[in-house]
Amino acid sequence: MNNTDLQVILDKYPDAQRDSLIPILQDIQEVQGYLSRENVIEVGKHLKLPASKIYGVATFYNQFTFLPQGEYHVQVCRGTACHVKGSAAVLDAIERELNIKAGQTTKDKLFSLEVVACIGACGLAPVISVNGEFHAGVNGDKVRKILKNYRKNHQEVKITNE
Numbered sequence: 001m002n003n004t005d006l007q008v009i010l011d012k013y014p015d016a017q018r019d020s021l022i023p024i025l026q027d028i029q030e031v032q033g034y035l036s037r038e039n040v041i042e043v044g045k046h047l048k049l050p051a052s053k054i055y056g057v058a059t060f061y062n063q064f065t066f067l068p069q070g071e072y073h074v075q076v077c078r079g080t081a082c083h084v085k086g087s088a089a090v091l092d093a094i095e096r097e098l099n100i101k102a103g104q105t106t107k108d109k110l111f112s113l114e115v116v117a118c119i120g121a122c123g124l125a126p127v128i129s130v131n132g133e134f135h136a137g138v139n140g141d142k143v144r145k146i147l148k149n150y151r152k153n154h155q156e157v158k159i160t161n162e
Contacts, residue, residue, distance in 0.1 A: 010046045028043070074094060079119070087125070094143050101113070103115075111147070
């Protein structure tokens, strides 16, 4: 995100105070995909708040991230129903397949991995979400197929755009 993009967002909140913090952070994350250190500092200046306060609020809500996300953001539900149905093994399979741990992004920036407390699809457990698309009844074999399909889709889009 360049300074112009950030300024456009901040200009939407000309007399902003602390109550505008979350909407501003949401707008930034929607454009950039994450909250950079530089943007947090600029938001602090705009709202006349220390960066530590901005970080305090942003880290409280799991919707905010401070690291760039992959093109495909994989969320693994670890809620009770998913846990009972084997989501720990699903997480292990994804980590092995992508060669990353939860909270990381693959070197090619294609996948990022996040563990979430509950996706809200308990009847479909275990569940993962990729960019908001739910995959139900997931196991190790399904994980490999799902990720393979996203890789294939990425390659097809890449070839089409060249």
